[in-house]
Amino acid sequence: MTNNVTELTPADYPLxxxxxxxxxxxxxxxxxxxxxxxxxxxxxxxxxxxISPDTLALQGQLAAAAGRRQLADNFTRAxxxxxxxxxxxxxxxxxxxxxxxxxxxxxxxxxxxxxxxSATTCAALVREAAQVYADRNLLAEED
Amino acid sequence: MTAVAPQPTGxxxxxxxxxxxxxxxxxxxxGFVEEWPEKGLVAMExxxxxxxxxxxxxxxxxxxxxxxxxxxxxxxxxxxxxxxDVETCEEAMAxxxxxxxxxxxxxxxxRADVVAVGRGLTPAKILDVVKLMNVVEIxxxxxxxxxxxxPANQAHSTSAKDNPIQVAADAAEGAxxxxxxxxxxxxxxxxxxxxxxxxxxxxxxxxxGTLTQCALEEATELDLGMRGITAYAETISIxxxxxxxxxxxxxxxxxxxxxxxxxxxxxKMRFTSGTGSEVQMGNAEGRSMLYLEIRCILMARGAGVxxxxxxxxxxxxxxxxxPGGIRAVAAENLVASWMDLECASGNDQSFSxxxxxxxSRLLPQMLPGTDFVCSGYSAVPNKDNMFAGSNLETDxxxxxNVIQRDMQVDGGLRHVREDVIxxxxxxxxxxxxxxxxxxxxxxxxxxEVEAATYANSSDDYPDRDVLADLExxxxxxxxxxxxxxxxxxxxxxGFGDVAENYLKVLRQRVSGDLLQTAAVLxxxxxxxxxxxxxxxxxxPGTGYRxxxxxxxxxxxxxxxxxxxxxxxxxx
Numbered sequence: 001m002t003n004n005v006t007e008l009t010p011a012d013y014p015l016x017x018x019x020x021x022x023x024x025x026x027x028x029x030x031x032x033x034x035x036x037x038x039x040x041x042x043x044x045x046x047x048x049x050x051i052s053p054d055t056l057a058l059q060g061q062l063a064a065a066a067g068r069r070q071l072a073d074n075f076t077r078a079x080x081x082x083x084x085x086x087x088x089x090x091x092x093x094x095x096x097x098x099x100x101x102x103x104x105x106x107x108x109x110x111x112x113x114x115x116x117x118s119a120t121t122c123a124a125l126v127r128e129a130a131q132v133y134a135d136r137n138l139l140a141e142e143d
Numbered sequence: 144m145t146a147v148a149p150q151p152t153g154x155x156x157x158x159x160x161x162x163x164x165x166x167x168x169x170x171x172x173x174g175f176v177e178e179w180p181e182k183g184l185v186a187m188e189x190x191x192x193x194x195x196x197x198x199x200x201x202x203x204x205x206x207x208x209x210x211x212x213x214x215x216x217x218x219x220x221x222x223x224x225x226x227x228d229v230e231t232c233e234e235a236m237a238x239x240x241x242x243x244x245x246x247x248x249x250x251x252x253x254r255a256d257v258v259a260v261g262r263g264l265t266p267a268k269i270l271d272v273v274k275l276m277n278v279v280e281i282x283x284x285x286x287x288x289x290x291x292x293x294p295a296n297q298a299h300s301t302s303a304k305d306n307p308i309q310v311a312a313d314a315a316e317g318a319x320x321x322x323x324x325x326x327x328x329x330x331x332x333x334x335x336x337x338x339x340x341x342x343x344x345x346x347x348x349x350x351x352g353t354l355t356q357c358a359l360e361e362a363t364e365l366d367l368g369m370r371g372i373t374a375y376a377e378t379i380s381i382x383x384x385x386x387x388x389x390x391x392x393x394x395x396x397x398x399x400x401x402x403x404x405x406x407x408x409x410x411k412m413r414f415t416s417g418t419g420s421e422v423q424m425g426n427a428e429g430r431s432m433l434y435l436e437i438r439c440i441l442m443a444r445g446a447g448v449x450x451x452x453x454x455x456x457x458x459x460x461x462x463x464x465x466p467g468g469i470r471a472v473a474a475e476n477l478v479a480s481w482m483d484l485e486c487a488s489g490n491d492q493s494f495s496x497x498x499x500x501x502x503s504r505l506l507p508q509m510l511p512g513t514d515f516v517c518s519g520y521s522a523v524p525n526k527d528n529m530f531a532g533s534n535l536e537t538d539x540x541x542x543x544n545v546i547q548r549d550m551q552v553d554g555g556l557r558h559v560r561e562d563v564i565x566x567x568x569x570x571x572x573x574x575x576x577x578x579x580x581x582x583x584x585x586x587x588x589x590x591e592v593e594a595a596t597y598a599n600s601s602d603d604y605p606d607r608d609v610l611a612d613l614e615x616x617x618x619x620x621x622x623x624x625x626x627x628x629x630x631x632x633x634x635x636x637g638f639g640d641v642a643e644n645y646l647k648v649l650r651q652r653v654s655g656d657l658l659q660t661a662a663v664l665x666x667x668x669x670x671x672x673x674x675x676x677x678x679x680x681x682x683p684g685t686g687y688r689x690x691x692x693x694x695x696x697x698x699x700x701x702x703x704x705x706x707x708x709x710x711x712x713x714x
Contacts (some may be wrong), residue, residue, distance in 0.1 A: 010677075014670040016654035022162025023654050036643055039631055048623050049371060051409030051655050058653040066674050067258070068483060068660065070225065074399075075658070078406035086369050089404045090362055097396035098389045101533050122403070128224075129396035132217050138389065 008061040015058060026052045026082065053079035073121070080119035096129055098138040105140070106130035170497035171369065176464040183427025183435070186462050186471035186583050187274060187416070191215045192434045195268035197236045199229055208267040210451070216385040218438050221395035225445030228262040235263025244275040247284040250682025254287055258483050265435040269481075273474045278507060281473045286511035287680045289482040290673035291661035292687050294512030296555030297519035298322040298489060300342055301529035304336035307612075308572050308587055309527070311345035313537075315571035316564050317522035318349025321556040323663040324487075326377065326519050328529050330359040335359055336619040337584070337612060339372045340629060344578060344641065345571040352664035354411065354657070358530075361401065366412045371626025371649050375411035375657070377452050377487065377518070381442055382416065383435025386426040399446035409652030411662060413450035413485055414443045418468075418475055419461030432462055436475045444482050451479045452518045454489020454508070454626065457531070462549035463494055463504075473507035480513070483659035485673070487518035491604035493532035498518065501534055502546075509546070512687060514661045515552050524600045537599070545559045547697050553689045558699045560714070569596040570641075577636035578629065584615040 012019050020031045025048045038044050060075035081089060095101045110126040113119040113140055133139045158166075165171070180189040196204035196396055204223035205212045215223065228235075243260060246252040261269070298317040302309040314325050327342045329335050339357040346353035348710065357367050358378040367373045381398055384389045388395070398414065405412035418432035427435060436453065443451045455462050455472045460470030472489065478485040488508040495501050508516050520543075521533035528536065544558045572595035576587040577643065594604045626649050633642035647668045651657050657664070662672035678714035680686030689697065705711040 010674045013659065013672065013674040014654070014656040016336075016651065016656050017669060020654075023354050025653055029714070031650060031653060034646070034653065036630075036634060036639070036646060039627065039646060040634055044627060046627055049627060049649050049652060051407070051652055055177065055409075055653070055655045056406065056658075059658055062659065062674060066660070067255075068447075070444055070447035071449055071660065072447070074403050074406055075655075077400075077403035077447075081403055081407035084407075086366075086408075090365065091396060093361075093401050093404060096394065096400050098394055098397075122400070125396060125399060129394065132220055132396070133394070136217050136385070138217075138394070 008058060008065065010062065010065055013062050015062075022058060023055055024052060026050050051082065053082045056082065077119075077122050077125065078115060080113075080122050083117045084119070097142050098125065098133070102140045102142045103130055103134060104142060106133070106142070162446075163493070167472070167610050167671045168399045168497070168587040170495065170500055173500065174460065174464050178465060181429055183430055183432065184465065185431045186465045186468045187270065187431050187433035187586055188655065189431035189434070191429045192270060192431050193267045195236065195265055195271050197265050202229055204229060204232065208265050217394060218383070218385055218388070218442060219442050221445055221702065222266065222438065222441045225399075228443040229264065231259075231263035235260045236265065236268055239359060240268065240271040241275055243272045244280070247287065247477075248276070248280050250680070250685075251288070251564060251680065252289070254678060257288060257481060261481050261483075266434060266441055269437050269478055270431075273477060276474070276678050278470045278473055281296070281470065281477050282511045284477045285473070285480055285508070285513060285679070286686070288477065289511070289513055289678050290480060290483060290485055291514050291663075291671065292676045292678045293671060294553050294596055295323040295515050295685065296321065296517055296661055297324040297326060298513040298517075298522035299327070299519045299530055299533055300325050300345070300522045301327050301329075301492070301527060301603050302329065302338070302523065303529070304604070304606070305330050305338055306339040306601055306604055306607060307334070307341035308575050308591050308595050309341075309523070309598065309604055310338050311341035311348075311571040311575045312353070312568040312598065313523045314342045314345030314353075315349035315567040317505065318346045318353040318529050319559050319563060319567045320522075321350075322520070322522065323555065323566030324354045324356070324375070324515065324519070324524070326356050326358055330529050331358060331609075331613070332363070334616055335363060335367065336372065336616045336624070339367050340578070340619075341575060343372060343374070343626070343629070343645065344574050344633070347641050347644035347648070348571040348574055349567045350666055352378070352648065352666055353670050353682060354648070365404065368405065369408050370624070371652070373457070374648055376405060377413050377415060379412060379414045379448075380416065381414050381439050382424070383421050383430070383438045384426055385426050386428065387421050387424045390424060390426070393448065402446050402448040406658050409536055409655055409658065411491055412448060413452055413487065413656040414446070414448050415452040415456060416440070416443070417456040417458050417489065418471055419454050423458050423461055432465075433471045433474055437478055438612050440475070440479050440482050440484070441482060443479075448484075449658060449662070450485025450514070452487040452489075453479050454518070455492075455709050456489055457492050459489065459492045459494050459534075469504050469507070472504075476513060483660065485514045487512040487515035490517040490534045491519050491530065494534045495711065505534060510550065510552055512553065527601050541701055544697070544700055548700060551694070553687070553693065553697065557696050558701060571597065574633060574636075574638045574641050575639060578632055581632035581636055581638050582615070582624065584619075585611040639684060666711055
């Protein structure tokens, strides 16, 4: 998740114009590779139009440099989530609804985020939710 | 309780001729209600709101607005643990409210300083500050604290018949008139893929770089975003009380998770909230509307979402009925801006029968400028507006442009010549016609293209075979059609410039630039956000000024008499 570049400053924004050399897709392509010719030739897939965890880390640096720590934290969670398939992200979201999950189910979710996806900050958010849901009587009954 | 006079009945009471005229005025069709603070039916001045307080122990907030941690509901917990800066809150809370209110208004205090003190304040303290401000001071505050320097506007493009050709043509016209973002929704939800495609295609025809969204239930909205059929999302509702949150089947933690999910796909997103929603949903817990909305705003910041749509939104009838209600709505926009969030500031729901009142409700956002003055402006006639009608609609385009010119304010729109409008409407419809062939969808006839070019409302289009369209919409989802497929088809069908615009919008999600606060794309595909276009208002002569080319553009109207020849109009 680390980039061997110096800390970004607000002057680097927008990255698509000022620092395109720092941007790659999760499939290793550069922005310049995403041309109409490549699209027509069938060389570009939807995977090539996704954001990479490294890019989210860079945007997090910019958000932090602009004094927006919560936005930066959001980008940290998001960078962890890039690895999680679409359907599973939605399922995880649904399991965080009130009275949808038991304490054990939320702990399982947190463990899965950590062990399968190395999503430690996401796991921390889930554990925090589990604690609050317990205090506010918003957990599902244990099976 | 105050005494309640019976409504006059029958004709036995003689009224003056003037009263008859006043009774017939549209404003008397509006609803007005007495305050009932115990039930939260009060805009922003309630004895039942808590007093500001904060206490920190071991680096953690243990008391918030008179409640100790053991008595926190989940909103208090989330706000205390995520929204408020623990290191600065005791110092910030010690600053007298009147001092903070004056900092907001005083141009010599920078936006950065005002934002910094705001990061340490509790909901009750923020309420205490804005209660000191009259509506002009609130507008001063919005002018200074708005996050993006350049104001913008957002449109609705929908169809009473869910006609995707209409949505495309009206999106193209809206985009060329200047809307930076376009939003649609559906009557029949299964039509969503075709209508969302129409919005995207129309937007890219009208003005490359326009961003589009389709407001639906969360799973479908996210799905369309992940496929690249839409570019951003906004209809992610949050609420000011725990009980209403639970009724909505969500929590601050689930919504924070969803915010990250969108960012993880490179998709811009903001939350939605607004005064009146809690009392309308029957659980305001005896708090004023603005107090509860401030809790929403802090929850949004705590979740790390880049922005918020607020300003009562679909509940505008509730604060609109209350004394000081529209002042409170302006105050909620101020607080969202002050809390350093992108603010899409309402003016998006049918609000009053009175044209005067519709305009006065608009000015607190339009005059100071906000990130999106309307969220949105109906770019279709209100009878086609599937968000139940907006405060502004297509009939108001010329009035809007004249108000911009009168006041020399930038409300994000411009007058566009008829030939240009017809050209983009026609092109959007033809692009859809070609795309439907490529997608093997029910054909769009030349008659429909012709209708789209010259239409006003859905009445002006031939009816479509709805069942066939719905079957086509289903197949678009089942075949897993993505934005990339649409780009390829548009290119192949001879709409290379539209395809190129669309591809550039999709490429943005690789860079993540649109995830930053208040980001929009210019016509040159330059991301403009509260970083490279940060609001630098610091009093007269600073900040965004309507000058130069843009001012020349806004001087143009449908009819302006030539100075050289009074017999001619300027084109």
